[in-house]
Amino acid sequence: MLIKIVEEVDLQEAYHYLQDPAAGGIDLFVGTVRNNAQGKHVVKLVFEAYAPMALKEMQKLAAAAQQQWPIEKLVMLHAVGEKLVGEPVVIIGVASAHREAAFTASRFLIDELKKTVPIWKKEFYEDNSVWVNAHP
């Protein structure tokens, strides 16, 4: 598995890593910066990670996915720092013999990453900014 916290996530790096002669299906999920959040115009996002713990938590999720589905290769890349609208922030990739496992495991990994991995996103709008999820 390839699990990293980086300045810039790289789709080609992810795909290159995922290629495998035993894989028939590769699912890649790319989370990107959207121009809109709860109806507000987003200018940029800033991501911050508790990197050693975030890597550990991602490794736990990867291990859980590998226990549940037959996975040949697995990638989790997350960016930190400032990201503008349209830029990629996170890449999840799963290569499996069959597409079912690739889709299901990718979905699991991004859903769980958002719940448990210690990474924080601050959204900047035109007139203010907010740490996402911080308040009820």
Place this chain on the structure above:
Amino acid sequence: MLIKIVEEVDLQEAYHYLQDPAAGGIDLFVGTVRNNAQGKHVVKLVFEAYAPMALKEMQKLAAAAQQQWPIEKLVMLHAVGEKLVGEPVVIIGVASAHREAAFTASRFLIDELKKTVPIWKKEFYEDNSVWVNAHP
């Protein structure tokens, strides 16, 4: 939407096309040549398409997906000709505001493509070859 039958599918082309300021999630599915089919060692695949009809059928699937899910951008690329183990054959990509639609629509598009789009695959093993699905 970007729908093509090509000699080589290109992941960067697909991702470049899918980028959209309104998209928060991009799902890319890449179907690749697996070294094994029903326990037999695969040497290569050869794909053949009835291109005008295949493009029409892919466009119908894309339109059906766009009716069912909120999609910003959609890509369907399929290769023809000889493909070796590990090489990409088909790329499906969906960009949507939220990841749910991107995953679900990608899955729908690849599942339906395999059922209705007039493209044929011949599998070459070490000692013979067979048109996939041709016989019961």
Place this chain on the structure above:
Amino acid sequence: MEILLFGITREIVGSATLKVHPEQPIQTVGALKAWLAKQYPAIGKLSSLAVAVDSEYAEDTQALAPGQEVALIPPVSGG
């Protein structure tokens, strides 16, 4: 009538197009399928066979007319 052939049907017939000269005119898609299965028993053994008329899947009852593009669609296996 000329028919486009792909995949295993192209290999069974041995060419990418088939000129059909039946003794009696073939009026429908269903009649074409029946005629082909008689001429080429290997076509009758496929797990399924569809016909496309002007690059759309056609029902067995659809009438065939001159000038249409007719193609045989053996079981697809893309992706």
Place this chain on the structure above:
Amino acid sequence: MEILLFGITREIVGSATLKVHPEQPIQTVGALKAWLAKQYPAIGKLSSLAVAVDSEYAEDTQALAPGQEVALIPPVSGG
């Protein structure tokens, strides 16, 4: 005890680490949370707050000991 701070907790406190010098020693994760919420009311208003000890999520009952790496984990929002 020194605590690592991230995201909104870093901004509330105004620095990336917090040196904690309570009058009485803080024995558990739960006690640390209670002490922080008293010192920094804004921390008490977060939708949730977790504590990591040696980069693992810790239960409120977990004992704190010298030499551990302790971090506040406000609600995560990666991805």
